[in-house]
Amino acid sequence: MKKLLLTAVISAITLPVFAQSSTPRLDARESEQQHRIAQGVRSGELTPKETRVLEKKEARLRHDEAKAKADGVVTPHERRKLEQEADRNSADIARLKHNDRVAH
Numbered sequence: 001m002k003k004l005l006l007t008a009v010i011s012a013i014t015l016p017v018f019a020q021s022s023t024p025r026l027d028a029r030e031s032e033q034q035h036r037i038a039q040g041v042r043s044g045e046l047t048p049k050e051t052r053v054l055e056k057k058e059a060r061l062r063h064d065e066a067k068a069k070a071d072g073v074v075t076p077h078e079r080r081k082l083e084q085e086a087d088r089n090s091a092d093i094a095r096l097k098h099n100d101r102v103a104h
Helices: 002-020 024-043 048-069 076-097
Strands: none
Touching (some): 024 048, 048 076
């Protein structure tokens, strides 16, 4: 009985920690994409409006990631959807940084 209780307590403590770090590759991509957006702002490649659009998309990705982690497990399907969302965001960053609009 004590062993079962100890296992339950350890699981309750470690499962949320595991869930928070269960998407390290996506976390690294989000960080890199934030860096690309910031670089685009500094260089003038992104206008304020383009920056707002990209930041909103990145916030949505963070929200979707938190929602996927909420139950403690990120399923392969959820992971694939998050990766696809990150792919779209990355393409949008590239497209907006390389269009003809510049910040004044």
